[in-house]
Amino acid sequence: MKADPLARRIPWAVLVFLAAACVPWLGSRFYTFLATDIAILALLAASLNLLLGYTGLVSFGHAAYFGIGAYTCAILMKSYGVSFALGLATATVAAGACALLFGAFCVRSSQIYFSMLTLAFAQIVWAICFKWNSVTGGEQGLSNVPYPNLGWMSSLPVLGGLRAGDHYYLLVLILVGLAFAVLKRIVESPFGSTLTAIRENPERAEFVGINVRRYQLAAFVVAGAFAGWAGALFGIFNRGVFPDFAHWSKSAEVLIMAIMGGIGHFWGPAVGAAILILLNQQINAYTQYWPLILGLILIILVFVFPSGVFGAVHSGLQRLRRHRHA
Amino acid sequence: MLDPAFLLAQCISGLTAAMFLFIVASGLSLIFGVLRVLNFAHGSFYMIGAYMAWQITHWAGANSVSFWIAVPGAALAVALLGGIVERLCLRHLYGRAELYQLLFTYALVLILGDVARIVWGTQQLTVPRPAGLAGGLEVLGIVVPHYNLFIIALGPAIALACWLLLSRTGTGRMVRAAAYDREMLAALGADVGKLYTLMFMAGSFLAGLGGALVTPVRSIVPGMDVDIIVEAFIVVVIGGLGSFWGTFLGAIIFGQVLAFGILILPGFSIFAVFVLMAFVLVVRPAGLLGRAVKR
Amino acid sequence: MLSARDIRKSFNGFAAVAGVSLDVPAHGITAVIGPNGAGKSTLFNLLTGHLRPDSGSVAFEGRDITGTAPYAICRMGIGRSFQHTNIFRKLTVFENVRAALIAHAGQSHNFWGRSAQLYGAETAQILNSLGLSDQADTVADSLSHGNQKQLELGIALASNPKLLLLDEPTAGMSATETREAIRLLERIVIERKLTLLFTEHDMDVVFSIAQKIAVLHQGRLIAEGSAMEVRANREVRRVYLGERQ
Numbered sequence: 030m031k032a033d034p035l036a037r038r039i040p041w042a043v044l045v046f047l048a049a050a051c052v053p054w055l056g057s058r059f060y061t062f063l064a065t066d067i068a069i070l071a072l073l074a075a076s077l078n079l080l081l082g083y084t085g086l087v088s089f090g091h092a093a094y095f096g097i098g099a100y101t102c103a104i105l106m107k108s109y110g111v112s113f114a115l116g117l118a119t120a121t122v123a124a125g126a127c128a129l130l131f132g133a134f135c136v137r138s139s140q141i142y143f144s145m146l147t148l149a150f151a152q153i154v155w156a157i158c159f160k161w162n163s164v165t166g167g168e169q170g171l172s173n174v175p176y177p178n179l180g181w182m183s184s185l186p187v188l189g190g191l192r193a194g195d196h197y198y199l200l201v202l203i204l205v206g207l208a209f210a211v212l213k214r215i216v217e218s219p220f221g222s223t224l225t226a227i228r229e230n231p232e233r234a235e236f237v238g239i240n241v242r243r244y245q246l247a248a249f250v251v252a253g254a255f256a257g258w259a260g261a262l263f264g265i266f267n268r269g270v271f272p273d274f275a276h277w278s279k280s281a282e283v284l285i286m287a288i289m290g291g292i293g294h295f296w297g298p299a300v301g302a303a304i305l306i307l308l309n310q311q312i313n314a315y316t317q318y319w320p321l322i323l324g325l326i327l328i329i330l331v332f333v334f335p336s337g338v339f340g341a342v343h344s345g346l347q348r349l350r351r352h353r354h355a
Numbered sequence: 356m357l358d359p360a361f362l363l364a365q366c367i368s369g370l371t372a373a374m375f376l377f378i379v380a381s382g383l384s385l386i387f388g389v390l391r392v393l394n395f396a397h398g399s400f401y402m403i404g405a406y407m408a409w410q411i412t413h414w415a416g417a418n419s420v421s422f423w424i425a426v427p428g429a430a431l432a433v434a435l436l437g438g439i440v441e442r443l444c445l446r447h448l449y450g451r452a453e454l455y456q457l458l459f460t461y462a463l464v465l466i467l468g469d470v471a472r473i474v475w476g477t478q479q480l481t482v483p484r485p486a487g488l489a490g491g492l493e494v495l496g497i498v499v500p501h502y503n504l505f506i507i508a509l510g511p512a513i514a515l516a517c518w519l520l521l522s523r524t525g526t527g528r529m530v531r532a533a534a535y536d537r538e539m540l541a542a543l544g545a546d547v548g549k550l551y552t553l554m555f556m557a558g559s560f561l562a563g564l565g566g567a568l569v570t571p572v573r574s575i576v577p578g579m580d581v582d583i584i585v586e587a588f589i590v591v592v593i594g595g596l597g598s599f600w601g602t603f604l605g606a607i608i609f610g611q612v613l614a615f616g617i618l619i620l621p622g623f624s625i626f627a628v629f630v631l632m633a634f635v636l637v638v639r640p641a642g643l644l645g646r647a648v649k650r
Numbered sequence: 651m652l653s654a655r656d657i658r659k660s661f662n663g664f665a666a667v668a669g670v671s672l673d674v675p676a677h678g679i680t681a682v683i684g685p686n687g688a689g690k691s692t693l694f695n696l697l698t699g700h701l702r703p704d705s706g707s708v709a710f711e712g713r714d715i716t717g718t719a720p721y722a723i724c725r726m727g728i729g730r731s732f733q734h735t736n737i738f739r740k741l742t743v744f745e746n747v748r749a750a751l752i753a754h755a756g757q758s759h760n761f762w763g764r765s766a767q768l769y770g771a772e773t774a775q776i777l778n779s780l781g782l783s784d785q786a787d788t789v790a791d792s793l794s795h796g797n798q799k800q801l802e803l804g805i806a807l808a809s810n811p812k813l814l815l816l817d818e819p820t821a822g823m824s825a826t827e828t829r830e831a832i833r834l835l836e837r838i839v840i841e842r843k844l845t846l847l848f849t850e851h852d853m854d855v856v857f858s859i860a861q862k863i864a865v866l867h868q869g870r871l872i873a874e875g876s877a878m879e880v881r882a883n884r885e886v887r888r889v890y891l892g893e894r895q
Contacts, residue, residue: 244758277585
C-alpha cells in the first residue's frame with residue numbers, strides 16, 4: 030500500500046507471518062484450528078486473484094483445482110502410503126495439469142462464456158468426486174487421511190510441548206508462506222506485468238506482440254497449481270476430503286473472499302479470507318442464518334465498498350492525508 | 356432389448372422436465388438478452404413462486420379453483436418482487452463491472468434462501484394436483500398424468516406467445532434490437548430504463564410461473580433455488596445466451612439427456628449434462644443458436 | 651514494404667473492403683483517405699491481422715502474412731494505433747510503455763525477474779521523445795485526449811517497428827494540437843527511419859506530409875499517387891473533395 034513512506038517501510042508481511050507463528054503458544058486448540066483454516070484459504074483466494082485481479086478473468090470454477098489437489102494428495106497418502114512431500118508435489122502438478130487441459134478450452138471463450146465454461150468443468154470434477162465411489166469414496170468422501178509424520182518436531186527444543194495439530198499448523202504456515210512469496214514474485218515479474226496488460230486491454234496487449242490466449246492459459250495453470258497446493262494442505266488439515274471441496278458454492282465462497290478483501294491488491298484476498306472465516310465463526314455462534322447475514326454484507330460491499338476492505342482503507346488513508354496537507 | 360413403453364415413459368418425463376425448465380430458463384435468457392445481467396437470483400424467484408403458490412392455495416382452501424388462482428397470483432407476486440429489486444438496486448449497477456452485478460444477484464440468492472426458511476420453515480410443502488388434471492392417460496401400458504401432458508402443451512404455448520410478443524410488438528422489437536446491439540436501443544429513442552424494469556419483471560414473472568406450476572409434481576423444499584439455477588444456466592448456455600429459441604432447444608436437449616443419460620450411465624446423468632454443456636461451449640462458444648453479442 | 655493484393659471483406663453481405671490492392675513503399679509516408687465508412691479502419695484491421703480477408707493476400711517484406719495472428723504480425727515489425735484510443739487505462743504512463751517493451755523484448759514469460767528493474771532507461775527515452783516525461787507517473791486514464799493519443803504512439807514505438815500504421819492519429823484534437831502532433835510524428839519517422847501508413851480526415855495534414863496518397867471510396871481504391879496527382883484526379887474531386895466545396 031502506498032499509504033505513506035513509513036507504513037511502506039514496515040515489512041508488514043513478515044510481521045503478520047511472525048505473529049501467526051505465535052498462535053500455537055496461545056494454547057487453544059480452537060485458535061490453531063482457525064489459523065490453519067485462514068492460512069490455507071488465504072492462499073486459495075490469492076491464487077484466484079492471479080486470474081481475477083491480475084489477468085481480468087472471472088473463474089467460477091476455481092474450487093475444482095482445490096478439490097483436485099486435496100483428492101490427489103489424500104488418495105496418494107491414504108490408499109498408497111505415499112509420503113507427504115511427494116503427495117503435495119503430485120497434487121500441485123495434477124491440479125496444474127487439469128487447469129492446462131480445461132483452461133485450453135476456457136480461454137477460447139471470453140467474458141461470461143469463459144466463466145460458464147470454468148463452471149461446467151468444475152462441476153464435472155465435482156460430479157466425478159461425487160460418483161466415483163471406488164476411488165474418491167463418493168458422497169461420503171475419504172476420511173481418516175493420515176497426518177504427515179511430524180514426530181521430529183517434538184524433539185526440537187521450543188516446539189516439543191505442542192500438539193500434533195500445532196505442528197501441522199506450523200508446517201502449513203511455512204508452506205503457505207513460501208507459496209505467497211513465490212506468488213508475489215510472479216505478480217511483480219515481467220510475466221505479471223504482461224498479465225496486467227492483458228487485463229487492462231487485451232486488444233492492445235495482442236498488438237504489442239503478446240499472444241493473449243497463451244498467457245491467459247499460463248495464468249490459469251499457475252493459479253490452478255497454487256489452488257492444488259492449498260487443497261492438498263486443506264485435505265490433511267480437515268482429516269478428510271469431500272466432494273464439497275470442488276462444488277461451485279466453494280468457488281463462489283473463494284470469489285467472495287477475494288472481492289471482500291479487494292482484488293486490486295496482492296494481500297486483499299488473504300485479508301478477505303481472514304475476515305470471512307472469522308465473521309462466519311462469530312455469527313454462527315449467534316444465529317443459524319449466516320447466509321442471510323453474508324448476503325447483506327455482500328450488498329453493502331457491492332454498493333459501498335466495491336474495491337473491498339483493502340481498497341476502502343487505501344482511499345480512506347489518502348483522503349486523510351490530503352486533509353492533513355490542506 | 357429396450358421396451359418401447361419404457362422409452363416412451365423416459366421421453367415423456369424428459370419432455371415434462373424440459374418444459375418446466377424452459378419456462379424458467381426463458382425468463383433468465385430474456386433478462387440476459389436485454390440487461391446483459393446473468394441473474395443468479397432467478398432460481399430464488401422460482402422458489403419464491405413455488406412458496407407463494409402454496410401460500411395462496413393454503414389461503415384459498417381446498418377447492419377446484421384455488422390452484423388456478425395461485426399460479427398467476429404467485430407469478431405476479433414474483434414479478435413485483437423483481438420490479439422492486441431492479442428499481443431499487445440492480446439499476447445502480449449497470450455501468451459497473453459484470454462481477455458486481457453477479458455478486459449482487461448472488462447476495463440475493465443467500466438472502467432470499469434464508470428469508471424463505473424463516474417464513475415457510477424447512478419442512479417439505481406440497482400442493483395437490485388441480486382437480487381437473489388429477490387423472491392420467493394410458494398409452495402403451497404406461498400411465499401419463501394429465502398434468503404432465505398439460506405442461507408439455509403449455510411450454511410450447513408460452514414459447515409461441517412470447518415469440519409473437521417479441522416479433523409483433525414495438526417493445527418486442529426493441530427487446531430483440533437490444534439483444535443484438537445495445538447502442539442501437541438509445542438510438543431508436545427507447546426509454547431504456549423503463550424497458551429494463553419491464554423486462555426484468557417479465558423474466559421474474561416466468562420464474563415465478565415455473566415455480567408455481569411445478570408445485571403439484573415436486574415438493575417445495577429449501578435448496579430448490581440452487582438446483583434450478585444451475586439447470587437453467589446450463590439450458591441457457593447450451594442454447595445460446597439471449598437466444599429465445601435456443602433456450603427452447605436447450606431445454607429439450609437437457610431434458611432428454613437427463614432422461615436417457617440414466618440408461619447409458621446410471622447415476623451419472625448430472626455428469627452427462629455438464630459434459631454436454633462443456634462440449635457445446637467448446638464447439639460453439641456462443642451456444643447452439645447464439646450469436647457473438649456486440650457489447 | 652507492405653503490399654495488399656485484391657483483399658476483400660464483407661460483413662453480412664455488405665462489402666466493407668471490395669478488392670483493394672495497395673503498396674506501401676519503404677521509408678515513405680503513405681496516407682489512406684476517404685469519406686466516413688469508406689472502409690479505412692476495416693482495411694487497417696485486415697492488414698494487421700485483426701480481421702481475416704475473405705480473399706486476397708497481404709505480404710510484409712515479401713512474406714505472406716495473410717491470416718497470421720496480430721501478435722505475430724506485431725513481432726515482425728509492424729506497430730499500430732487504433733481509431734478509438736487503445737491504451738492500458740489503469741496503468742501509469744510509464745507502465746504502459748514498459749509493458750510494451752517487455753513484450754517486445756520477449757520477456758513476457760519471465761516470471762522470476764522484477765519488472766520494476768527492467769527497461770527504465772528505454773521507457774524514459776521513449777517518453778522523452780514524445781514529451782510525456784512529466785506525466786510518467788500519471789494514470790493513463792486521466793491524461794488529456796491528445797496525450798493519450800501520444801501515449802498510444804509511444805506504446806506502438808516500444809516494439810521498435812519498421813512500419814507504423816496509425817488510424818486517425820489526430821482524431822479529436824484541436825487545430826493547434828493537430829499541428830504539434832504532426833510535427834512530432836514527422837520528426838519520429840525521420841529519426842527512426844520508419845515507414846508510415848496512416849488514415850486521416852484532415853486534408854491539410856494529409857497533403858502537407860504524405861508522399862503517397864490512396865483514396866478509398868465504398869471499399870475500393872479510386873485513386874493513388876502523389877498529392878498533386880490525387881488533387882488533380884477527376885474522380886476524387888467528384889466523390890470526395892466535391893463534398894467539401
